[in-house]
Amino acid sequence: MSGISSADDWFAGLKALCLDDFPKRCRTCGRVFASEADYFRQTLAVRSGITGLKAVEDEEEGPQVEVFRNCVCGSTLLVNCASRRDDSAAGRSRRRLFDELLSYLERHGVERVQARSELLRVASGERSAMLETWYGQIAAQTRTKKPGA
Structure with a gap:
């Protein structure tokens, strides 16, 4: 940063x-x-x-x-x-997706401010080791939960 x-x-x-x-x-x-x-x-x-x-x-x-x-x-x-906000249909779609990704991370215990910062980093073309780590943790949690549990 x-x-x-x-x-x-x-x-x-x-x-x-x-x-x-x-x-x-x-x-x-x-x-x-x-x-x-x-x-x-x-x-x-x-x-x-x-x-x-x-x-x-x-x-x-x-x-x-x-x-x-x-x-x-x-x-x-x-x-x-x-x-420079993109108010086109594509821009609105990207903002909706960003909000959905942010909500998903929050639901899985990631602090909103930190999640937003990392998502903005990726949106600007940078790599986020933190998001990659979170993804691995969330994916592992999801795999260990049994269907219907």
Whole structure:
């Protein structure tokens, strides 16, 4: 993993692409954020438990995501991102399958946050040794259960 905070991982899972140019500067204290990753590492959630994400529709740019975060000086910052969510039938089908896979893992005792993270890893083309291990464990449990039990 890249060492990014969980809020940042969630944002990455959204597959949003920042439109704002970096480096970005806080107008209050002058702190400079060199990149999108730097911005998320060095800022804080506006409020605990709130993602700070707001979906908006721009007539020229299409679907967008506004990301509100607080600079360490307390000033609220905004970054505009373009949504890359695939709203086609195939995209909706992939999201349904993802949700089904997530539910399956949860039913077999895997923690939701961890399962989601590993599924996102595989969805982005990476290998997940953890999912392979879980699969082996779940398959073994299923084989040892007798039919009708």
